[in-house]
Amino acid sequence: MKLWRVVAGVLAVGFVAAGVTPAWACACGGYLPDAQSQARAYGETALVQHTGSTEQITLSMAVHGASKKAAWIMPVPSAAKVELGDSELFWRLDRMTQPKRVVRKTYWPFRDLGIMAGSRGTAAGAPGSGVNVQQQMVLGPFAVTRLTGTSGTAVTDWLRTNGYVVPATLAANLTPYLTEKWEIVAVKLAPKKDGESMYGATPPLRLTFASQRIVYPMRLSKGATTAQTVTVYVAAEHRVDATKVPYDGVRLQLLFAGRVEDKALPKPADYLTAYTASYSDPSRITDDFTFEPATNDDPYQRITYVTENDGLLSTILVLAVGVLLLGGAAAVLARVLVKRSAAKR
Structure with missing residues (x-):
């Protein structure tokens, strides 16, 4: 499986053609196509794994269109x-978390006419001053750079100098992370062949770092200009509940x-x-997603009910109805013939 399903949702990024600034719409980072392309990231799938004091985030983006400097x-x-x-992680996660398919039998003889049907899904009882290049x-x-910085302006100046497309809002959106001494991972397409472009699903990248809490960075999405939908897989020792959402009103x-x-x-x-989770106004984002162990490990799985016709019993039912109808018709015909015979006498 070379293309991974994007369960996580639609995270549209604005075009950068004609001077339009790219929107920061990815759940935990930002996609920057080159200014000559109309490529956009339309989805992102992420797995957050946490054990003890170590966290891993694995993610892949789906890109529509070609970009040589994404x-x-x-x-x-x-x-x-x-x-x-x-490469197959997200495909497997998607398969594991699909709704349980529950078949309800019907023996109605008129199959697939919408009679006695019920296929509705329901839920069962989501280089420059001030910059230090680390690696x-x-x-x-991909060409990957790990860096730290003293300010959002210093980091965006370094990114711009090194060939990144830099939206006007990026420095301000980076500032809270840099104030908290977070590291910035910058990733550029590094084609093996001249002229090679990126399209389809990107190979997944895995980032491992120390963290006492389970966190999924969201604050860079503040610069997005369209409504967002985010899906997050969290693997931990126990079931988790969200303790923070990007802003009040976001429902998981x-x-x-x-x-x-x-x-x-x-x-x-x-x-x-x-x-x-879906949120209609990314400009209101002030925080990341954070999670902590739930009060119990109760399992949960959505259910999709599918109504299927039992072909054998339906056939028997049709034959039985046919026999009854024929028998009734024969009885009526016999009575008519008897009456006619009596009339002739």
């Missing part, structure tokens, strides 16, 4: 180890909760909780 950045609370992730590396099609919808078996989710952090 890039994105992501803030993390501490120094990060950056590496390529499992630079090439991973697959639980998609799945339960222990799962997957090579990427080793025990004891094999309890997967999936949430999705």
Whole structure:
């Protein structure tokens, strides 16, 4: 499976053609296509794993259109180890968290006419002054730089000098992270061939860093200009509840909760909780998503009810009805013939 399903939602980024500033719409970072392209990131899937005091975020973006100088950045609370992730991870997560399919049988003889049907899904009882370059590396099609900075302006100046597209709002949106001494991971496309472009789903990147809490960075999305939908998979030792959302009024919808078996989710952090959330006004964002252990580990799975016709019993029912109808018709015909015979006498 070379293309990963984007469960997490639609995270549209504005075009940068004709001088329009790209919107910072990704859930935990920002996608920056080059100024000559009309490529946009339309989705992002992320897995947040937390064990003890270590957190991992693995993410992949889906890009529509081609961009030869695409890039994105992501803030993390501490120094990060950056590496390529499992190429089939998100496909497996999507399969594991799908609604349970419950079949309800019908024996109605008129199949697929919408009679006695019920397929509705329901929920069961989401280089410059002031910048320190920590590390630079090439991973697959990406050139990765880890850096720290004294101010948002210093970091954006460095990004601009090094070929990144820099929106006007980026410095202000980076400032809270830099004030808290977070590290910035900047990623650019590094084509192996001249003229190579990025499109489709990007290879997943995995960032590992120290963190006492489970956090999913959101504050850079403050610069987005369109409504956003975010889906976050959280793998930990127990089921988790959200303790902070990007702003008051954002509601998380639980998609799945339960222990799962997957090579990427080793025990004891094999309890997967999936949430999705939509927010219509990204400019109101003031915080990240944070999670903590829930009061219980009750499992949860959505249910989709599907009504299916039982072909054999339906056939028997049709034959039985046919026999009754034929029998009735024969009886009526017999009575008519008897009456006619009696009349002739």
